[in-house]
Amino acid sequence: MVMQIDIVTLFPEYFEQSVQQSMLGRALKEGLVRINLVRLRDFAEDKHRTTDDTPFGGGGGMVLKPEPLDKCLQSLGWDSHPRDRERIILTSAAGRLFNQDRAVEYSLLDRLTIICGHYLGVDERILELYPIDEISIGDYTLSGGEPAAATIVDAVTRLIPGVLGNFESAMRDSFMDEILGAPVYTRPASYRGLEVPSELLSGHHEQIRQYQRLAGLRKCVANRPDLLSQASLTREEKQLVQSLQNENDNISTERKLS
Numbered sequence: 001m002v003m004q005i006d007i008v009t010l011f012p013e014y015f016e017q018s019v020q021q022s023m024l025g026r027a028l029k030e031g032l033v034r035i036n037l038v039r040l041r042d043f044a045e046d047k048h049r050t051t052d053d054t055p056f057g058g059g060g061g062m063v064l065k066p067e068p069l070d071k072c073l074q075s076l077g078w079d080s081h082p083r084d085r086e087r088i089i090l091t092s093a094a095g096r097l098f099n100q101d102r103a104v105e106y107s108l109l110d111r112l113t114i115i116c117g118h119y120l121g122v123d124e125r126i127l128e129l130y131p132i133d134e135i136s137i138g139d140y141t142l143s144g145g146e147p148a149a150a151t152i153v154d155a156v157t158r159l160i161p162g163v164l165g166n167f168e169s170a171m172r173d174s175f176m177d178e179i180l181g182a183p184v185y186t187r188p189a190s191y192r193g194l195e196v197p198s199e200l201l202s203g204h205h206e207q208i209r210q211y212q213r214l215a216g217l218r219k220c221v222a223n224r225p226d227l228l229s230q231a232s233l234t235r236e237e238k239q240l241v242q243s244l245q246n247e248n249d250n251i252s253t254e255r256k257l258s
Contacts, residue, residue, distance in 0.1 A: 095134030
């Protein structure tokens, strides 16, 4: 089954080159994914192709009008009914956070329609008329939804079997096991007096797995401790995390006192 991705945007040219690159470009050539770029302005009926207007209630900014979006979604065959293997999402600062679990969920779909949000957002009635997931890629504001849509497309399509040369690589990505991935190394084994950890050179699969798990936990404590509250950890791993957190707290305290 070929995955169909529709991208509804004011700026289809943003994607025209990027979708041809790297793994996504290969997936398109091999027929694993189809990308349909949909220009929202084509569905505006006034002579200026207007897609936005000022918000009721005052305040600055603009809002995407309901009529062009409604006609656009109808042209793509969407209606008010949710579908098992198809989804509409809207890139929105007010949306649920996009993460690896959601990328996996979307990668199993037959069809994904992405609306690139703009300005203050879309007229709320569109969200009432269609089964739309509002999705945010992070707690910051972008000038438009195109970079967010590109991020989602990349994260989703690389999980489709056949897109990556080695599918096992996708399954070992950071976040697939609820924590960050372990540090990685390649040849040479020794560089400027720094050595690759001996566990990775041992050829012992279980020893390597244990090293990577513990090293990932160390990186999580240092860079993303928020992930650990949801991760499934063994008792020994919880003890290690607590020890590392205490160590970091002690270092922070010493720095403040020095």
